[in-house]
Amino acid sequence: MKSFIKSLPLALGLCLVGFLGGTVAHSLHTPLPYMLGSLFFVALGTAVFPRLLPENYRFPEVFRSVFIATIGATIGAKITWDVVQNLPQVALSMLALTAFVPLSQLMNFQIFHRIGGYDRPTAFYAGAPGGLVEAIVAGESAGADVQVLAVQQFLRIIAVITLLPVGMSLVYGHPVGSSAGMSLNRSAVGITHIPEVIGAALLGLVIFRRLHVPAAQLIGPLICAAVLTLSGLAVIEAPQWLISGCQIVIGTSLGTRFAGMNLRRLVKATWLSLLSVGAMIAVGLAMALAIHPLTGQALDVLLISFSPGGVTEMALVALSLNANPAVVTLHHLYRIILTVVMLGFVGRRDWLTTPRP
Structure with a gap:
């Protein structure tokens, strides 16, 4: 507790830097501006001023977990009865997604291990096609190079949520996603239901951590909010400023992971990420083309x-295309849960703990 209180002032100061970055990114209409803007500004600040952070600095995990939990609750609230009723229609695409996750994991492992030269734990967890936070935590305990792992996972998110909306904007001739000013809230949301949001977040966080569920800070609040929403016991609606604030804190915490990384390693991580993301999108497009005639779902929505x-940005892109963001969110939640389960199962195998070359 004392260490948390001691580290909190610096964390809040970094969040101010993140807020500035998010504000600049929002004014430039970038995708997922508050998370990526804060991440970029904090990462840049620690690179330019390496003494800004103490040696081996770690952003307060307890502080960050609360904001991750809040995001989880807002995502879980999107699972409504309309989404549940759509399950039969998305059964085939969910089945294809079940094949997509392990195929992407295997493909990424080969890219990072064979081509990138990363040791097995780092390559395995860097190649996870979801579960950013859980992949980093699990990779750290498995002996992976946490800095490289974190950078590769961040670059996966950045590459997808930047390149896909930009590419689709060029195809459609107009912006899509958050760069189009979209929000998951279709109408203005006040502060009325903030207690329910925070309550669901904290309840899910505490219960699922005690149950030792993987990615408890995200999955727990998500499931809790979904249950409360489906049962009608509570209305989980977070105002946009709260969601943006959570993204700033999360982006700031991720930005601190870039501290001390040299330019050569960053360049290598970037081209490996582009290769990995390009391969995954190609596989995703192939699967979308294969099941499109059978499902009746639009090809771009399947892609x-x-x-x-990121779950949020992908839902915003869907919203820009007048598609149901909850259905898209359902696919991405399933991808994350499936990835986390796979990491927990495969990560226990002895082959993954071999020493680095």
């Missing part, structure tokens, strides 16, 4: 559903 980017 969004198979793109391993």
Whole structure:
């Protein structure tokens, strides 16, 4: 507790830097501006001023977990009865997604291990097509190079949520996603239901951590909010400023992971990420083309559903195309849960703990 209180002032100061970055990114209409803007500004600040952070600095995990939990609750609230009723229609695409996750994991492992030269734990967890936070935590305990792992996971998110909306904007001739000013809230949301949001977030966080569920800070609040929403016991609606604030804190915490990384390693991580993301999108497009005639779902919506980017941004892209963002969110939640389960199962195998070359 004392260490948390001691580290909190610096964390809040970094969040101010992140807020500035998010504001600049929002004014430039970039995808997922508050998360990516804060991440970029904090990462840049620690690169330009390496003494800004103490040696081996870690952003307060307890502080960050609360904001991750809030995001989880807002995502879970999107699982409504309308989404549940759509399950039969998305059964085939969900089945294809079940094949997409392990195929992407295997493909990424080969890219990072064979081509990139990363050791097995780092290559395996860097190649996870989802579960950013859980992949980093699990990779750290498995002996992976946490800095490289974190950068590769961040670059996966950045590459997908930047390149896909930009590419689709060029195809459609107009912006899509958050760059088009879209929000998951179709109408203005006040502060009325903030207690329910925070309550669902904290309840899910505490219960699922005690149950030792993987990615408890995200999955727990998500399931809790979904249950409360489906049962009608609570209305989980977070105002946009709260969601943006959570993204700033999360982006800031991720930005601190870039501290001390040299330019050569960053360049290598970037081209490996582009190779990995390009391969995953190609596989996703192939699967979308294969099942499109059978499902009746729009090809672009299927492509969004198979793109391993951020849940929020992918839902915003779907919203821009007048598609149901909850259906797209359902696919991405399933991808994340499936990835986390796979990481927990495969990560226990002895082959993954071999020493680095």
